Amino acid sequence: MKDVRKILLPLPSTSNAEAALVRGGNFARRFGAHLAVLHVRPDGRDIAPLAGEGMSGAMVEDLMRSADHESARHAHDVHALFERYVAGQPDIKIVPLHSVYPEDAPSISFTVVRGAESEIVPARARLSDFTLVPHPDSGDEVSSSETLHAVLFDSGRPVVIAPRTPPAGLIKRVCIGWNGTAESSSALRGALAWAQTAEAVRVLHCGDYQRRGPSAKDVVEYLAAHSIKADAVEFQPVDRDVGKGLLAACKEFEADMLAMGAYSHSRLRQLILGGVTRHVLETADITVLMSR
Template sequence: MKEVRKILLPMPSISNGEAALTRGYNFARRFGAHLAILHVRTDGRDIAPLAGEGLSGAMVEELMRSAEHESSRHAHDVHKLFERFAAANPDVPLVSRHAANGLPFPSVSFTVLRGVESEIIPAHARLSDFTLVPHPDSGREVSSSETLHAVLFDSGRPVVMAPRTPPVGLIKRVCIAWNGTAESSAALHGALAWAAEAEAVRVLHCEDYQRRGPGARDVLDYLALHGIEADSVEFPPVDRDVGKGLLAACSDFKADLLAMGAYSHSRLRQLILGGVTRYVLEHADLTVLMSR
């Protein structure tokens, strides 16, 4: 993926939203792309089938009113955050999502839809070059983020996780985690847009992380065919944790972006036993591209 024309940014709330907007605007400018910001409002009526038996009609009505109030609050807060950010960045024109095709890039749109977020977001992600998501660390376990995982498992497109704090500058140093799997291959392809313009690219590999498939030397040859010069480094686990070692290697390289395959093992196994994907989701302070 060496050309980027559409970036989807779902914003379920304002949590870590400023950092995601900063990164999204930077991407739109860098690639001359359209940034499509999407907020999905839950419908209070969807609560009724989930309420279960034993609740009176009045209790169900109260649950629906509460859900609708919460949905309205989130929509209001997200829209206000976007308005402030757009006013501070007038060089990226605001257009409707249907008008983006006929206007010069970069551009941005803001859309609110009603429905089930886990269905609507992946559907829109399938016709985006990648989906940028706010860092899901919002006071609950990061690995349970519904938006990130819905896109990762049900869109067929890469997911880029923004850092927690607003990033400074463009992505200049790119790390690609390689273990020979189809998931890491998809991440490699997704990272080409950044690697092609980066000032330095490094392929990271680890004996404890490698699966059957091509090695790091083969990745360097592949990148060279795309005109991308890179080096490779074998990193050790830290405290016997591959994920911790991977992030340490990114820090040593002063990387702005890490591209990696996600959930080479099943998500259930990683949730129970831990894993590289889970560790990176919970501890990364840089922008992370994931594919599976």
């Protein structure tokens, strides 16, 4: 599809990275697109301003060397994982970043840059059709979650969260979580790339989830204008939890992907009280597209 030509895949570490690479390769094949794999390596010198008072110059130097050693280890491990992946994908051509990508054929690149991930990734995401990130449930590594939120709030483009485990097959059944908000509208637009070639598409809505705006029936008519056949189904909260109800409805539909708006309420409120976005991020076992 011409709508998707470049996919950004930031890999902060090897945590959940294999599943993200598998999903990214599937996307590159599906759209004949370029998968730009990016590792942002923190600069050990950035730790100096964070050093506590009373630390000697030698202690600060030791901290910087330790941080740099750790970042070098992460970069090595991520690159090794990338090399193992591409060795088994002869149909995906390895090309330099910013080169002329093959027309309608999958390609891939790997780049390491130094700097702050929360600044570099959103900036590069702005000139990518969407950003694919590893699942944020990544053990003791919080950087992938930071990356996810940096892209959501500071790129203007959709983010796709890969599942925890390598997915089997392509995305064939797509659910669109709809509540009438601008965020869900943005996610709907992002999901068209998959919906146009999906076997089945369903618009999910809930009275407890709906905000002021177009209805699910309006969404079905909008999709029909794009030659996409879809139905609309109202789901119910599970244990008074809308997020649980949404994922249960996706499971009933046997969905491969859920597209939804993110943080219709403030992120702080979601963190304190919980919310649909937070529940989906923490518990979804399918590919999820989110947009702000």
